[in-house]
Amino acid sequence: MNRLFLALVLPASLLLSGCPDSSTGIDDQGASVSDFDWHMPDWVPLPVEPDYNPITEAKFQLGRYLFYDTDLSSDGSMSCESCHQQDKAFTDGVARPTGVTGMIHPRNSQSIANAAWVRTLTWGNPTLTDIEQQIVIPLFGIDPVEMGVNEANQDLVLSRLQRKTEYQTLFAEAFPDQSDPMYDEQAWQNIIHALASFVRGMTSFGSNYDLYTAGQSDALSTSAKRGMNLFNSEKLECFHCHEGYTLTASVRDRRRTPNIPAPFFNTGLYNIDGISAYPEPNTGKHELTGKTSDMGLFRPQSLRNIALTAPYNHDGSTATLREVILNYAAGGRNITSGPNTGDGRMNINKDPFIVSFTITEQEIEDVVAFLESLTDYEFINNPRYANPWQPPKDQDLTP
């Protein structure tokens, strides 16, 4: 039949043979180029780096040593790892962590995996967009005190670091343009920049779900596949806030120029005044803006490694993934006793996607199976992100 077609159209084909050729030139202006090895699949767009702190392997490695160094706290008892532990996808497994002075943090420790890609870095602060800014808070913050560094003890803390021989080389390699990066006035800035580089370089895109989306159809169990379909369905609506390669709507990368405000949502967890109030001081975005319409609005979390990061929600008030799903199924949380009594389902700031739905036990299991498929065991076992002050572990956490 092809020959017949060709015979019929050959004269016309010859007539058109002189037409110019088509092409599409594409220039991404260097967005896909980086000197740093991000240790991630090439389909993931590169994250945004601040011009003042471009990531290097040397800064990443220095940051790794600092991240796990308890001498970075006022009394030498805490490191960043205290609240961000690798086996828990860099969370801590408790509802709310405790700082060096015993103050309990009002909010739950977040996973810092893929922190380079989120638009805002904490539960409720819309202004905190650079990791370098955020790291200052656990180091120097006073409400709550976390690592307890302050003007009075910062030289002492620094001197403890300076006494460690490992840092002599690490600092010099990380900041080769500085003559004395560990001792001069830039020392604390260098520490922050190195820590930010380590956090920025923590990438987790190696879950079974990623294998499945890459074409390995048996990477997900049948139950997880059913759960994935539920997750992406109009019935559950999960995907609206937990979308894309980061599984959160709060995402930025080199390809994006966001033209809408960073997302914060009220999921109807509380309603202690019968209108919209959340328990102080955890009022979310409202804590910064003071607007009543921002009451109870929190950043949607990435669901990557979510099975390892219990307990859940901004205050760690939900113990399991099953409870999280049931809260959503109810269209919010109705607390019937205690100081936080109130019907979150009636919260006026509740996001329109938080609507009640019916779900069977089997469907809950399926959704949990899907969420468990988001665990990146390579990430939590990767020596690259492990404590350099300890010998490598033999233990593999992969089930």
Place this chain on the structure above:
Amino acid sequence: MIRRLSAALFLAPATASAHYIPSTDVPTTVDVGMVTTWRSSSLINDYQYWQVPGTLMGGHAWPAEKGVEVDEMTLSLAHRLDQNLYGVVEVGSHAGDSDDHGGVELEHAYVGWVCCSDYGPWVAEVGRMSALFSPALAEHATQRLASEAPLTLDVLFGRHFHDDGARLWWHETGGISAGAEIWRGKAYPATDTSDGGAWDVFARYNWRGERLSWETGAWFYSAAAEARADHRYGGGHQHVPVAPPGETATAFSDIRFTGDSDIYGVHARVNYRLSQDITLALDGEWIHANLDGVLHDSIGRQADLDGDQSGGWIQPSLRWRRHTFGVRAEYLTTDNTVVGPAAPQLAEESGLANPDDHDPRRFTVIWHWQWRDNIALRAEAIRDESLTETDNRWTLGVIWRQRLWPGKTKSSHHHR
């Protein structure tokens, strides 16, 4: 009898009559058109999207589908109100991806004013209309020799152009027509947003002799678009289509375009009557588009687009008595530059990427048989190279085109 028939066939099917002015003699007319076509294959598979490489598409440019389908149905009512005023209403439906898209819509609803004789030379029209700048753009499938709309019009204008607007033109006086149209922007490639809309100017000249007749013209159209979607598949709430077990379905990438489309073209048509039974014709149009704007999406990705796209067709045909044989050869070339951090992804997802430097082509061999006065049959062999994978398909179709009221009276003024 044969002479009368030849004269009638000289106008149909190759001559279009997409726009007409009802006469004062027979003030009310009702016309119907319907095309049903069987095709041997679909251009794309189920759960795929028709996207010609190197182009942005939209509007109503649906791909050819295997099996029997009503390509088009139109029902038109025209009424001459008085010596100067007339009104036209037309509803129509077109083949689409689903019943939702193929539903009946109001295509024409306009009022016209002629000055200073019954037919002009000045004509002003306002309402919902087809554009007149490109004769082929206003043609229906009942009026074309080929069943499928020209590829270039599918790509650059989304096949059907019906928009709310106004037109003022100098109407076929001394063979010359010229005018200007302004559009709200409902028709692709414009948008009807605050900074959207479109306008055009056109001019053409026709001449008719004893054996030879010809028409030629040129036009310029400019459209502005804001966050224009490909409404065939996107533009609203997006979800992954539900495919049966074993099939793979992916969500359509809802990439938007904000910017300007400046498009111009020239067209020509020549008829030569060799004898009472045989008429030769040559039809063609060349169109060039410049796209200047930004591609973007809902998650904040964007890239600048500068595109030059040219296309057209040439269609020689021979009419012998009630039979017309023709060939339509179409081409499209695209030269795009996409610049920005998200350029690779947006180019791919929008359809502008053309990694194989593919040159879309399509060739159609046509046999049209005017079986009865109002019923024609059509058979085609189509080699479709609009995509990188060639599709060869056959078609068989029936065309019903009739003036229902007032019977066989010739009452209106037709022209291309």
